Amino acid sequence: MSNEEIIIQGPNIAHGAEAATDHHGHEHHEQHFIWKYIFSQDHKIISKQFLFTGIFWAIVGAMFSVFFRFQLGFPDSTFPIMEKVLGDWAKGGKISPEFYYALVTMHGTILVFFVLTAGLSGTFANLLIPLQIGARDMASPFLNMLSYWFFFLSGCIMFVSLFVETGPAAGGWTSYPPLSALKEASLGSGIGMDLWIISMATFVVSSLLGGLNYIATILNMRTRGMTMTRMPLTVWALFFTAILGVLSFPVLFSGLILLLFDRNMGTSFYLSEIFIGGKALPHIGGSAILYQHLFWFLGHPEVYIIMLPGMGMASEILSCNSRKPIFGYFAMIISLIGITVLAFVVWAHHMFVTGMSPFLGSIFVLLTLLIAVPSAVKVFNWITTMWRGNLRFTVGMLFAMGFVSLFISGGLTGLFLGNSALDIHLHDTYFVVAHFHIVMGVSAFFGMFAGIYHWYPKMFGRFMNNTLGYIHFFITFAGAYLIFWPMHYEGLAGMPRRYYDYSAWESFKSFQGLNAFISIVALIVFLTQIMFVINFVASIFRGRKVLNSNPWSSPTLEWTTPTIVPPHGNWHGEIPEVHRWPYDYKDDGNGNDFIPQTRPLAPGEESH
Amino acid sequence: MSGFISIALVALVFIIIYQIGKASEYAGVLRGEEKVKVQTNRTIAWLLLAFFILGLYGLWECNEMFKGRVLNISASEQGIEYDRMFNLTLLVTGVVFFATQAALFWFAFKYQSTEKRTSFFYPHNNKLEIIWTTIPAIAMAILVAIGLRAWFNMTSEAPKDAxxxxxxxxxxxxxxxxxxxxxxxxxxxxxxxxxxxxxxxxxxxxxxxxxxxxxxxxxxxxxxxxxxxxxxxxxxxxxxxxxxxxxxxxxxxxxxxxxxxxxxxxxxxxxxxxxxxxxxxxxxxxxxxxxxxxxxxxxxxxxxxxxxxxxxxxxxxxxxxxxxxxxxxxxxxxxxxxxxxxxxxxxx
Structure with a gap:
């Protein structure tokens, strides 16, 4: 029982997780504090560690975007406050071009990898997989712990790179060579780039340890009666996320190691016929395009690594709050499989204008547009799930609906970019920025927010504040559209992305007012996210307590544990047995509108 | 100095909003949670509807504002073909966009929880699934066909006299x-x-x-x-x-x-x-x-x-x-x- 008491006292959990992220040792409340909360092997604690670290990085990454947005929106003004934060990189309150690109690069890297991969999958795979399939922990709790600590190490290295003299990597989150391979090409290609590569390589290790564990757990550790086709869609989604990561991250790893060799050991994998810094380099025979193939072989599946958990959680939350089964459970699984398989064979649509063979390009056009089919099926199924439901607008539900709305908006613009003939004009313009921010940035964030609001009671035994949640939702939802919708128009005019200043361009300078507008909205949305973090942290201590162990009336297994989930084991006594699918939202005969998975089928009742 | 003042102001706003949030929570407990839940649900449903309508209006305004400045007249032969294809894709995606977004927001409003309502148990319908797998597949096939024709035109060998x-x-x-x-x-x-x-x-x-x-x-x-x-x-x-x-x-x-x-x-x-x-x-x-x-x-x-x-x-x-x-x-x-x-x- 003593274990349980410690968990009940919210503050200790927070200390544990904070100490884990911030590394400042706390006085030891009891003997095993370190093993219980820092080097913990309990999947629930590890999940919180991922979440806290993810939130830390999200604030950093988002703050960077506010900085460079202000430079972009107001190129003629100075912001002394920036000099205070960024030091010499923003002398006189104006960001230097080199550091502008460093900020852009770090914003992308941090949000794609640290927040929307580790922060999202790490949090929810760890929390939900064991709880929803009925396992006491992960297949290997030790590897699970290592997964977090490799991620932590990777974050530390990236953090250090922010402070080196030549600045962090500045070649974009894709870090294409030769720009990223040659120190002469840019300040950011100095030591900052090496640190970026090492950090990313460490991150790959973390991701593989985590992913293998998730797969092993789902395949082997389901409780009695929990067949694969009785798993909630969250688990299915996290399963395919893990498969995508395990199969594609190693390719990124190899690409990065070759880049490291090119940088430091004189190899020529990516370099050929280059004259830079006043002299011709000896490299011949390499191909800069090879890196892009290796990078995007991860880079594209990565998009789905980010999206799938959100899809799974949105399915679960939409169904629960519509009080209606998810429409087309099997169609949802099949479309997940379709997306997973296709995700591996569309990578070159990022490279239509690299000069690759038009014939090869045409194959990728076909495969890319094919992905629209399973995506469309998912959207139709979500909407049909809401049809004739009994909709409860919890904050989680709103974010899940926002997820669907944004996924539609961002997904449709993918049809322009995936079609090579249309991509020619739109490639690397603000149209692309708008597309991927809506479809994988904001919408994945919405999936994550939905998950946080929905499973917060499970994590901390308390609710987040509803009113603040609603404010958070509406401002973020409106803000997302206000920021990214107009960017499509800029992109249609051909406005290139990653520009520090457009004032010299006859074709693009008329968008200056719009850029300023977007920057202001971005600041407001950023402050709203800070409010979310305040709500998140304060609710750990002050939130309304969860009295009912199943506050959302959900049939899935995670709500059959005690309100405060016991560490290491999850259930007192035996793990419950599962008898039915996870979406039985129908009259149970006792006035409830759902039947938990643990209840045996009534005589004469057909299983799904 | 002004920096500190603005930070202090932002902090103050945070505190006020947070206190309002907390107060509404306590008020909810006092007034009866169930009653408040029902009211909130109705308010949110209206807000969502308002969001959708305002969104459509904003979209129209945005179009008006940028009409002349985006995709301005194409200066090349290839660009004319490009614009034609772009408009077609815009039409297809536009229809899907309005239909799905309208359904999403309308269902949210129409099927908001009320005391009387019970949900309709409707787990699957294979016919529907087949329909909305086939239609997008056909639409995609058409877009691919048009796209590839344009693509091979654009990437073909340049004329001899170029x-x-x-x-x-x-x-x-x-x-x-x-x-x-x-x-x-x-x-x-x-x-x-x-x-x-x-x-x-x-x-x-x-x-x-x-x-x-x-x-x-x-x-x-x-x-x-x-x-x-x-x-x-x-x-x-x-x-x-x-x-x-x-x-x-x-x-x-x-x-x-x-x-x-x-x-x-x-x-x-x-x-x-x-x-x-x-x-x-x-x-x-x-x-x-x-x-x-x-x-x-x-x-x-x-x-x-x-x-x-x-x-x-x-x-x-x-x-x-x-x-x-x-x-x-x-x-x-x-x-x-x-x-x-x-x-x-x-x-x-």
Whole structure:
């Protein structure tokens, strides 16, 4: 029982997780504090560690975007406050071009990898997989712990790179060579780039340890009666996320190691016929395009690594709050499989204008547009799930609906970019920025927010504040559209992305007012996210307590544990047995509108 | 000081909002949670509906605001085909966009929880699934077919009579090389590059290089209605030749030669009239992140009305060889160049 008491006292959990992220040792409340909360092997604690670290990085990454947005929106003004934060990189309150690109690069890297991969999958795979399939922990709790600590190490290295003299990597989150391979090409290609590569390589290790564990757990550790086709869609989604990561991250790893060799050991994998810094380099025979193939072989599946958990959680939350089964459970699984398989064979649509063979390009056009089919099926199924439901607008539900709305908006613009003939004009313009921010940035964030609001009671035994949640939702939802919708128009005019200043361009300078507008909205949305973090942290201590162990009336297994989930084991006594699918939202005969998975089928009742 | 005040203000606003949030929670407990839940649900449903309607209005306003400035008239033959295909795709996606978003927000409003409502147990319907798998599949097949036809047109071999120009990116400007009167671009080698007297590494043992003209301010001259083929290269990192008005784009990759071609159909002068902007100029933007000066890597395209105008401009250009070998060059060589140009004129 003593274990349980410690968990009940919210503050200790927070200390544990904070100490884990911030590394400042706390006085030891009891003997095993370190093993219980820092080097913990309990999947629930590890999940919180991922979440806290993810939130830390999200604030950093988002703050960077506010900085460079202000430079972009107001190129003629100075912001002394920036000099205070960024030091010499923003002398006189104006960001230097080199550091502008460093900020852009770090914003992308941090949000794609640290927040929307580790922060999202790490949090929810760890929390939900064991709880929803009925396992006491992960297949290997030790590897699970290592997964977090490799991620932590990777974050530390990236953090250090922010402070080196030549600045962090500045070649974009894709870090294409030769720009990223040659120190002469840019300040950011100095030591900052090496640190970026090492950090990313460490991150790959973390991701593989985590992913293998998730797969092993789902395949082997389901409780009695929990067949694969009785798993909630969250688990299915996290399963395919893990498969995508395990199969594609190693390719990124190899690409990065070759880049490291090119940088430091004189190899020529990516370099050929280059004259830079006043002299011709000896490299011949390499191909800069090879890196892009290796990078995007991860880079594209990565998009789905980010999206799938959100899809799974949105399915679960939409169904629960519509009080209606998810429409087309099997169609949802099949479309997940379709997306997973296709995700591996569309990578070159990022490279239509690299000069690759038009014939090869045409194959990728076909495969890319094919992905629209399973995506469309998912959207139709979500909407049909809401049809004739009994909709409860919890904050989680709103974010899940926002997820669907944004996924539609961002997904449709993918049809322009995936079609090579249309991509020619739109490639690397603000149209692309708008597309991927809506479809994988904001919408994945919405999936994550939905998950946080929905499973917060499970994590901390308390609710987040509803009113603040609603404010958070509406401002973020409106803000997302206000920021990214107009960017499509800029992109249609051909406005290139990653520009520090457009004032010299006859074709693009008329968008200056719009850029300023977007920057202001971005600041407001950023402050709203800070409010979310305040709500998140304060609710750990002050939130309304969860009295009912199943506050959302959900049939899935995670709500059959005690309100405060016991560490290491999850259930007192035996793990419950599962008898039915996870979406039985129908009259149970006792006035409830759902039947938990643990209840045996009534005589004469057909299983799904 | 003002910085601190604004931070303090923001903090104050946070505290106030947080207190309101907490207060509403307590008030909810006092007034009966169930009752408040029902009311909140109704309010949110209305807010969502309002959001959707305001969103549509905003979308319309946004369109009005940017009407003339996006996808302005295409300046190339390929671009006209591009615009047609773009509009078709816009139509298809637009219909899907409005239908799905409207359904999403309308269902949210229509089926909001009330005390009387119970949900309809409707787990699956294979017929529906098949319908909405097939229809998108067919739509995609059509888009792919149209797209690929345009794609193969755009990436096909340039016509034989196309004007050939080489454009090379370097940090941070464009170098444009014209083949001179022999119509042939001579060989070049990156090992021969020197910023002082051979910026593209032209091989002086290749006679074809002698009359090649290099324009260093990134000015690309071409003729209305005459196809132009760009031979694209890079000296250092990856750049990208972005031609927004011509709906064309191609990477410049060191070690690899890429090409693109298009046929300009609107001259620079004409475009000045169309846009009503006397400063109008076709711009070449670098569309691939290439370092700190990426945003300033600007070239221009001048589309001449007639071949004669182009030739007149060409006449004023000096071959790169003669421009860099001027100090060392003896008098006779200079003369030679002069006679050469005269010859061109008489030949035409």
């Amino acid at each position: 004007q050939v120009v080489e454009i090379v990116g370097k940090q941070f400007n464009w170098l444009v090389r014209y083949p001179g009167r022999d119509g042939v671009l001579g060989k070049r080698d990156f090992r021969k590059i020197s910023d002082a007297d051979n910026i593209l590494g032209l091989d002086w043992t290749d006679k074809d290089n002698m009359d090649d003209v290099i324009v260093q301010n990134g000015e690309l001259h071409c003729v209305l209605g005459k196809p132009i083929k760009l031979i694209i290269g890079s000296r250092d990192v990856i750049h990208d030749v972005g031609l927004a008005h011509f709906r064309m784009k191609m990477d410049a990759v060191p070690g690899i030669v890429t090409t693109l071609w298009f046929t300009p159909v609107v001259s620079t002068e004409k475009m000045k009239q169309i846009t009503g902007n006397p400063n109008f100029v076709y711009e070449i933007s670098c569309d691939q992140m290439c370092g700190k000066g990426h945003y300033s890597m600007r070239g221009t395209i001048i589309v001449h009305e007639t071949q004669a105008q182009y030739d007149a401009w060409m006449l004023m250009q000096q071959s790169y060889y003669s421009s860099v070998h001027k100090p060392a060059a003896p008098e006779e060589q200079k003369k030679e160049v002069k006679t050469d140009t005269v010859k061109v004129v008489t030949m035409k």
